[in-house]
Amino acid sequence: MRNVDTYTPYGYIAGMRKDIKASCAQRLQRIEGQVRGIARMVDENRYCIDVVTQISAVRAALRRLEEQILQDHVAHCVEHAIASGNKADQRKKIDELMAVVRRADR
Amino acid sequence: MRNVDTYTPYGYIAGMRKDIKASCAQRLQRIEGQVRGIARMVDENRYCIDVVTQISAVRAALRRLEEQILQDHVAHCVEHAIASGNKADQRKKIDELMAVVRRADR
Amino acid sequence: MRNVDTYTPYGYIAGMRKDIKASCAQRLQRIEGQVRGIARMVDENRYCIDVVTQISAVRAALRRLEEQILQDHVAHCVEHAIASGNKADQRKKIDELMAVVRRADR
């Protein structure tokens, strides 16, 4: 289990920035509620296509969340690797981003 | 709020088949747990890329669920529209599937 | 090699409608030109990211073309299957659309 602390001996970057973290937490709570709502729809025998439409909406919300986290990641963790001049860390950051590209690209 | 009952005056098709419904409910419960797990990761300042990877996994699980529901939909609701010979219902079913294609296709 | 003629004993539906066919042909010609343009970019050592951006643009153009063809398919071939009341043909059309959904959905 990796933790940002290992990258921040001085506690300079401790995970996401506070405001981003709060916004993520809020979004995830909303998404959890949406998933519960879909379970209710299934239980109430709601029309399949309406269920599918709701699932798509949750997928889109997760995609937007991913993008927000990646943007924050680049603005902080990746920027930290650049500012530090640590080439090994820079290569690691690039490899991680490429893994995300490959997956998104499918 | 549409409900399959409106399509099934004789109660022949009441929502998803029982076994599909149980499997969907179970999957949704697991997905809800995964979303809560991601919220915990954010709270514990876990590494951004690990959070993003988990979000992708949930999106993939939702995609598979959508597909299962669509398959069941075709095997039941769409098949019902075909068997009934009701052309208006058949056209409606096709339009709904096309809306799903358009969205998935982006 | 399937050919729409097999579905249209009276020549009523012979492939795409004339105007759709012309529009598809024109789009494909433009896409062929774009692909040649990308080959030229590679040959001229143009910047990788610019090449990737062009490839994405062609993929988007192909996606739009797919959607146009599917819409025409629904308005003609699928509508023909519904109007004819041929249940076997209707089931075939649905299975084909589902295969497209599955692929697009990935």
Place this chain on the structure above:
Amino acid sequence: MRNVDTYTPYGYIAGMRKDIKASCAQRLQRIEGQVRGIARMVDENRYCIDVVTQISAVRAALRRLEEQILQDHVAHCVEHAIASGNKADQRKKIDELMAVVRRADR
């Protein structure tokens, strides 16, 4: 029109590596042939779904090409930015990759 030369005053990295460039050129030629084949299918009134399937195949081939180019880009251009220690260039490379992620991710 950007050209890799502007990034390589000493001619160290001149576009893609020779073997990658040849492989890209070959793939693009094959893709151009596939696009022409699709135009022929449309012209011959081939069945819509078969045309759509072919278009999907070309989109997948383009996606694989994008990935190959990106991998080469990271191994060369991005690696060059890291090795040089040029922070401005590193930030630029990251921004470009993020633009690709955002587009692929949609």
